[in-house]
Amino acid sequence: MTAAVELRDVAKEFPGGARAVDGVSLSVEAGTVFGVVGHSGAGKSTLLRLVNGLEEPTSGSVLLDGQDISALGERRLRPLRREIGMIFQQFNLFRSRTVLGNVLYPLRLAGMGRAAARARAEETLEFVGLAGHGGRYPEQLSGGQRQRVGIARALATRPKVLLCDEATSALDPQTTGEVLALLGRVNRELGVTILLITHEMEVVRTLCDRVAVMEDGKVVESGEVYEVFARPRHATTAAFVRSERHSEPDAPLMERLRSRHPGRLVTLPVTDGSPALEGLSELLQLHGVDFALVHGGVGEVRGRPLGSVTLELRGRPAAVEAVVAGLRVPGLAEAGAR
Amino acid sequence: MKADWSTFWPKVLDATGETVYMVLITLALSTVGGLAVGLTLYATRKGGVLPSRFVHAVLGTLINIIRPVPFIIAIVALAPVTRGVVGTMIGTNAAIFPMTVVATFGVARIVESNLLAVEPGVIEAARSMGAGPLRILLTVLVPEALGPLVLGLTFMLVALIDFSAVAGTVGGGGVGNLAMTYGYLRFDTSVMVVTVLVLIALVQSAQLLGNLVSRKVLRR
Ligand SMILES: Nc1ncnc2c1ncn2[C@@H]1O[C@H](COP(=O)(O)OP(=O)(O)OP(=O)(O)O)[C@@H](O)[C@H]1O
Ligand SMILES: [Mg+2]
Numbered sequence: 001m002t003a004a005v006e007l008r009d010v011a012k013e014f015p016g017g018a019r020a021v022d023g024v025s026l027s028v029e030a031g032t033v034f035g036v037v038g039h040s041g042a043g044k045s046t047l048l049r050l051v052n053g054l055e056e057p058t059s060g061s062v063l064l065d066g067q068d069i070s071a072l073g074e075r076r077l078r079p080l081r082r083e084i085g086m087i088f089q090q091f092n093l094f095r096s097r098t099v100l101g102n103v104l105y106p107l108r109l110a111g112m113g114r115a116a117a118r119a120r121a122e123e124t125l126e127f128v129g130l131a132g133h134g135g136r137y138p139e140q141l142s143g144g145q146r147q148r149v150g151i152a153r154a155l156a157t158r159p160k161v162l163l164c165d166e167a168t169s170a171l172d173p174q175t176t177g178e179v180l181a182l183l184g185r186v187n188r189e190l191g192v193t194i195l196l197i198t199h200e201m202e203v204v205r206t207l208c209d210r211v212a213v214m215e216d217g218k219v220v221e222s223g224e225v226y227e228v229f230a231r232p233r234h235a236t237t238a239a240f241v242r243s244e245r246h247s248e249p250d251a252p253l254m255e256r257l258r259s260r261h262p263g264r265l266v267t268l269p270v271t272d273g274s275p276a277l278e279g280l281s282e283l284l285q286l287h288g289v290d291f292a293l294v295h296g297g298v299g300e301v302r303g304r305p306l307g308s309v310t311l312e313l314r315g316r317p318a319a320v321e322a323v324v325a326g327l328r329v330p331g332l333a334e335a336g337a338r
Numbered sequence: 339m340k341a342d343w344s345t346f347w348p349k350v351l352d353a354t355g356e357t358v359y360m361v362l363i364t365l366a367l368s369t370v371g372g373l374a375v376g377l378t379l380y381a382t383r384k385g386g387v388l389p390s391r392f393v394h395a396v397l398g399t400l401i402n403i404i405r406p407v408p409f410i411i412a413i414v415a416l417a418p419v420t421r422g423v424v425g426t427m428i429g430t431n432a433a434i435f436p437m438t439v440v441a442t443f444g445v446a447r448i449v450e451s452n453l454l455a456v457e458p459g460v461i462e463a464a465r466s467m468g469a470g471p472l473r474i475l476l477t478v479l480v481p482e483a484l485g486p487l488v489l490g491l492t493f494m495l496v497a498l499i500d501f502s503a504v505a506g507t508v509g510g511g512g513v514g515n516l517a518m519t520y521g522y523l524r525f526d527t528s529v530m531v532v533t534v535l536v537l538i539a540l541v542q543s544a545q546l547l548g549n550l551v552s553r554k555v556l557r558r
Contacts, residue, residue, distance in 0.1 A: 081468035092459035096481035106467040
C-alpha cells in the first residue's frame with residue numbers, strides 16, 4: 001500500500017544558509033493521523049509547506065499517493081493543492097468575506113458552479129457545527145469558531161489529506177479540546193489523512209496514531225504514539241513527554257518529598273508492559289512492608305495506561321530492601337528505586 | 339470694483355461644478371491607473387507573486403521622480419505634453435491631464451503600501467487552495483485591503499481638490515480660477531471668503547463620504 005504522504009530524505013535550505021529541514025524521511029499511511037512535534041524553529045512549518053509544494057525541496061523527494069511532486073513546478077502543483085487542505089495557527093481567514101464566502105472560495109476556485117458550491121459549502125459548515133453562521137464575518141466569531149471555518153474551508157473540496165500548522169496553539173484549553181474532537185471526526189468519519197505539527201503533546205496524545213520528533217531540521221525519533229510516550233529514547237522526546245507521564249518527580253521535588261517522608265521512596269513507571277501495582281501488593285504483603293502513595297498518577301494515552309507513582313515504603317530496613325530488590329524482577333525491571 | 343452678487347452667484351455655482359468635475363474625473367482616471375501601477379509594483383517586487391526586478395525598478399524610479407515635484411511645477415513641466423494630449427493648455431480638461439498623471443503615481447503608492455499590509459498568512463491560505471498569482475491579486479489582496487484603500491483614496495480626493503485649486507490659478511478653471519481672477523486680482527475679500535468656504539465644504543464632504551464608504555467596507 002502506498003503512503004498518502006511520503007518524504008524521502010528531504011532537505012530545504014533557505015538562501016542565507018539556514019537548513020530548515022535536513023534529511024527528513026517519513027511516511028504517513030492513508031487514513032491515519034501523523035503528528036510532528038518540535039521546539040520553535042525546529043523546521044516543522046517548513047516541513048509541512050513542503051508537502052503541498054508551498055516550498056520546493058532543495059533535495060530529496062515528496063510523494064503524494066506515490067506521485068513525486070517535488071519537481072512539478074508551481075503551475076502543475078496548483079490543481080494538486082486542491083486535494084490537500086491546510087489550516088493555520090492564526091486561521092488566515094479572508095476578513096473581507098463572510099463565513100460562507102470563505103468556504104465558497106476554494107469551491108469556486110475549483111470551478112464548481114454557484115448553486116452546487118453553495119450547497120457543498122453549507123454542508124461543510126454543518127459538519128463543523130457552524131450551520132446558520134454563514135452570513136457572519138470572521139471578526140464576529142470566537143477563536144474556536146474561526147478555526148472551524150478554517151477547517152470547513154480546507155475540507156470543502158473533499159481533500160484526501162489535511163495539513164494542520166499549530167491548529168490549536170492560539171486557542172484556550174477548552175476550545176482546543178473541541179477543535180481536536182472535530183479533527184478526530186474529520187479523520188474517522190471522512191477518512192481524511194491528517195498530518196499535523198504542534199508543540200503541544202496534548203494534541204499528539206489525543207489525536208495522533210504516530211509521531212515524529214523534530215530538532216534542528218532532523219527527525220530524532222518517531223514511532224507509534226504510545227511507544228514513544230512510554231519509552232522515549234531521545235532526550236528531546238523525553239522532555240516533551242514528561243508532562244504527559246504524570247510527573248515523575250524531578251530532583252527538587254524529590255528533595256521535598258524526602259524531607260516530608262522519612263521512609264524509602266521508590267518511583268514506579270506505569271505502562272501497559274509493567275503491571276507494577278498488582279505485583280506490588282503481593283510483594284509488600286510477603287515482606288510485611290507498608291506503603292504510602294506520595295506522588296504521581298496514571299493517565300491514558302490512546303486507550304492504554306501511562307504514568308508513574310512514587311511510593312514511600314515503611315517497614316524494617318531488611319524487609320524494605322527485599323521489596324526494592326523484588327521490584328527489579330522482569331516486568332518491573334525499569335522500576336528502579338530512587 | 340466689487341463683484342455684483344446677483345450675477346456672481348451663478349459664477350460660483352459654475353466654478354464649483356467645474357471643480358467637482360475636474361476632481362471626480364481625475365479621481366476615476368487615477369484610481370484605475372494607480373491600481374494598475376500599484377498592483378504591478380506590488381506583484382513585481384522581490385518575493386512577490388510575479389517578481390521582475392526590471393519592471394519594479396522602472397516604476398519605482400518613475401514614482402520617485404514624479405512624487406516630490408510640487409504640483410505647480412508639474413503643471414508647467416507637463417504643459418507641452420498636455421498640449422499634445424488634450425490639444426490645449428488652458429481650461430478644465432487641460433487641468434485634468436497633469437492632475438491625473440501626478441495622482442496616478444500617488445494612488446499607486448497608496449495601493450502598494452496597503453497591499454503590503456495584507457497579512458501574508460491570507461495569501462498563503464489562498465496559495466494552499468491552489469490559487470494563482472493573478473487571482474490572488476484580484477480576489478484576495480484587493481478585497482482584503484479595500485477598507486484602508488478607500489481611506490487612501492479619500493486622502494487623494496482631498497489632495498485633488500487642492501490640486502484643482504492650484505490648476506485653477508494657472509488657467510485651469512473651477513473655484514481656484516474664480517478666487518484668482520475675482521478675489522485676488524481685484525482685491526475682493528468677500529469673493530475670497532466665499533471661495534475658501536466652498537473649498538472647505540468640498541473637502542469636508544469628500545472626507546465624510548470617504549469615511550462613510552470605508553466604514554461600510556470595514557464594517558465598523
Ligand atoms: N522563508 C524563509 N527564509 C529563511 N529562513 C526561513 C524561512 N522560513 C523559515 N526559515 C528558518 O527555518 C527554520 C525553521 O523554521 P520553521 O518555521 O519551519 O520552524 P517551526 O518549527 O515551524 O517553528 P515555530 O514553532 O516557531 O513555528 C527557522 O530557523 C527559520 O528562521
Ligand atoms: Mg511554525
